[in-house]
Amino acid sequence: MRSILLTAMMSLSGVACAAAGLDDHFDGSKVDPSKWTTQQVLSRQIEFTKPGRCGNAAIDIVTKDGDDGLECEDDCQRAELRTVKKTWPNFGDEVWFSFSFKITGDVPSKGSARSVIGQWKGPGDSSPMIAQRFDNGVFHITVQDNDVRRVIAKAEGDPDALLSAQNLLGNLEFNEQNVNAIKSLQSLDLISRNAPEVSKQFFSQSLMQSMGPEAKGGDAKALSEALGLHENGDLVSQFRSLSFVAEPEKYIGKADIEIVPEANRPLPDPRKDWVDMIYRVKPGRTDNEYGPRRAAEIDVWANGQKIVSVKGNIGATLKKKDNFPLAGPYFKFGTYRLRIPGTFHFEFDEFSQSATRAGLAQLCATH
Structure with a gap:
């Protein structure tokens, strides 16, 4: 009787009783409403492509020029599917996810x-606690410590240089002067790389050279001072490894996150072929007032290789006064971005969710 009452109380509170297993191979060429909700996508944005990653079909979320976004707060395009609530885990439980995706169509390498x-969003999250992003042609994964963001892996470049740049941004105080300085630095760097002829015509050679790892100390220091980043010449010369991100100001300030990348293992490029992802997610924060009071743990694999391990305070701090249900994190896939011209295809397949890695659906081997 006690167990029946406990189950009923958890159901009424909106909390999942366990990390419910969920598999979807999308071979039926239709969205299964027992697995996915579609309130943030229009029916005309859902297509199916054949063949899929392994089977007959894969779902294809299509975003076109004229598309807007459901539940957008600005000029954005949003087309996402979300797992249904009955499959959400108890927040704090270890959950494993696997899926395959690729990107086709009009895929800008800049802008x-x-x-x-x-x-993945947990209770109290505004920005997602974990996100797959594709800014300026670079596939990368981020996590949040409340309002402070960190890249934990990306598809190109030196992971050690990335961590160094993030650490330098983490030493800055979040204020208007530093935010404007970092935005200006990003603009200068993107112009120097994406429009070199323009930079040669309007900017001095020493200015452009000051923003790379080969920069002379004096040049980097001069630009740093001009931007108001006093005594931060190292940040100026190392920022290039992070300049692809949207909203670089979100990386300013301390984050209690430890990132341990595997040596020389970038993420694959989803524009070239299917990318197979596995995530192990165990939410938590040491400063939670309720819920899991311990560091979170995240491990990421891509195409069968371990990419990175992460530990620390991830997601939003749970305050007793807010009393959010301890459910999630729930997973969403599709497109959520500022408006961009062209037709963008996000193909997705072979989704699996389980309490253990052994419980994930087996994937066909093509890599």
């Missing part, structure tokens, strides 16, 4: 700012 292509 694609704030492009989220998959996200």
Whole structure:
């Protein structure tokens, strides 16, 4: 009798009783309403492509020029599917996720700012606690410590240089002067790389050279002082490894997150082929007033290789006064971005969710 009452109370509170298993291979060429909700996507944005990653079909979320976004707060395009509530785990439980995706169509290598292509949200999150992003042609994964963001893996470049740049941004105080300085630094860097002829015509050679790892100390220091980043010449010369991100100001300030990348293992490029992802997610924060009071743990694999391990305070701090139900994180996939011209295809397949890695659906081997 006691167990029946407990189950009923948890159901009424909106909390999942366990990390419910969920598999979807999308071979039926239709969205299964027992697995996915569609309130943030229009029916005309859902297509199916054949063949899929392994089976007959894969779902294809299509975003076109004229598309707007459901539940958008600005000029954005949003087309996402979300797992149904009955499959959400208890917040704090270890959950494993696996899926495959690729990107086709009009895929800009620059200007694609704030492009989220998959996200996990927990109780109290505004920005997702974990997000797959595709800004300026670079696939990367981020986590949040409340309002402070960190890249934990990306598809190109030196992971050690990335961590160094983030650490330097973490030492800055979040204020208007530093925010404007970082935005200006990003603009200068993107112009120097994406429009070199323009930079040669309007900017001095020493200015452009000051923003790379080969920069002379004096040049980097001069630009740093001009931007108001006093005594931060190292940040100026190392920022390039992070300049692809949208909203660089969100990386300013301390974050209690430890990132341990595997040596020389970037994420694959989803524009070239299917990318197979596995995530182990165990939410938590040491400063929670209720819920899991311990550091979170995240591990990420891509195409069968371990990419990164992460530990620390991830997601929003749970305050007793807010009393959010301890359910999630729930997973969403599709497109959520600022408006970009062209037709964008986000193909997704072979989704699996389980309490253990052994419980994930097996994936066909093509890599």
